Amino acid sequence: MNIGIVGLGLIGGSMAWDLRSLGFQVLGVSTREQTCQKAIAKGIVDDASMSLSLMATADVIFICTPIGAIASTVEQLVPHLSAAAIVTDVGSVKAPVVQALSELWPNFVGGHPMAGTAESGIDAAVRDLFVDRPYVITPTATTPKLAVEKVEEIARSLRARVYRCCPEDHDRAVAWISHLPVMVSASLIAACTSEFDPDIVRLAQQLASSGFRDTSRVGGGNPELGVMMAKYNRKELLRSINSYREHLDQFINSIEGQDWEALQQKLEQTQKARGNFEF
């Protein structure tokens, strides 16, 4: 079986590398000549090209571009595809992507391998990036069954934990656990650094330790990624952030009203609830 990878960055490059070492013939496409050369030189792909025509012999094609480029890439890809080709993507928001791509190529399955590092680009590609990581497959009522099974089979071969749900459920779940935390965390940094007394700011910077470090980590991440999440998953992010605001207000009310029993109860609930997350 031939695998096509369009977009040889951290995700595409890492996926290509693993799949090639599993014995697949892997063909890569990048918009940069240098990336193609590197991918071949490092043994990440069997062949690479800047032209999408290289995908003519691919049986399953992974679109690994930034989310904003997925639809336009598939539009350009379609004329090169063999009739039975399965197309899948790795975008972190699913409903808008799945809707757009299903119209462009009926044999399309949405996917989201939830793995990454702080790095990006072909130089950041690593082996075994997806091992024990969630890989969500998001078919709709019209997605061909065979395509779903094939993509799931490949995801399992990467030793990922494969989940299946509809695009809308995926987007709602990741709003809670991935997109909301970015805004919550960024607001913390923004608030702290709005303190007007420079002596306090300096002291806070000196005294900050693991608690602040962890709570502020994702809010100090890649700004482009944050905007992308908000743009493509806006409705679900707004739903979760508005709910968050209500819960924050309940904490404020307890503290303002010195209702220590209510605060204790809330913190007992959050301590217990956190134990139900699988990390």
Add this chain to the structure above:
Amino acid sequence: MNIGIVGLGLIGGSMAWDLRSLGFQVLGVSTREQTCQKAIAKGIVDDASMSLSLMATADVIFICTPIGAIASTVEQLVPHLSAAAIVTDVGSVKAPVVQALSELWPNFVGGHPMAGTAESGIDAAVRDLFVDRPYVITPTATTPKLAVEKVEEIARSLRARVYRCCPEDHDRAVAWISHLPVMVSASLIAACTSEFDPDIVRLAQQLASSGFRDTSRVGGGNPELGVMMAKYNRKELLRSINSYREHLDQFINSIEGQDWEALQQKLEQTQKARGNFEF
């Protein structure tokens, strides 16, 4: 020099252990007989007792009880103290403690060694807990200079990073970097688990990874500690949490209004600002 440690938990026990191995004569007081025996058996202290009268020969006494017990402990301690004895504490909020204790014992210096683990009690005591950690000393205009210098000298002997500021500045700074993150993080857990669709909750629990894990960590911590922070540092916590709420609203407004440039700018600022924290 004789050092007294009242309260042989994680902080008191760890401090006693380090100071004893530095050559000080270390005397410990605990409300539990078993803790006294353990502290002696493990070589954490030279002697231990349930009676505060053991502190009669101590030159510097560290009050290492929970914050709510500090003032009542010192009230009971005062009749046993030698005239020149220096008293200090390790409470995580300083203004109310410093005010109460300065009235009980003029030769008092407030202190806050910012170290800890998730454990508590004498069994959690470890060596070198304070190495490279901040240790804030909070004198007021009336604190005897000699007492400040002596406590700072001991803190430095633990190889802590010693800072000096007034109690109010301490409380404002720790509200930002320690107490606010707890409420921000707990509100995140509370909001996520308020999702009414059990399928989404289950999916979120399965998909949650390092981003959610880190952002939710301190909100899933010890509820008693969270209530204590809010109770003793209420005014500063409310100031910081209300500022946080305003910044959160700005993020919500940008997302609601699809003002992606404003969101990008905010996220660029938080990415940059986080780099100024020393962790």
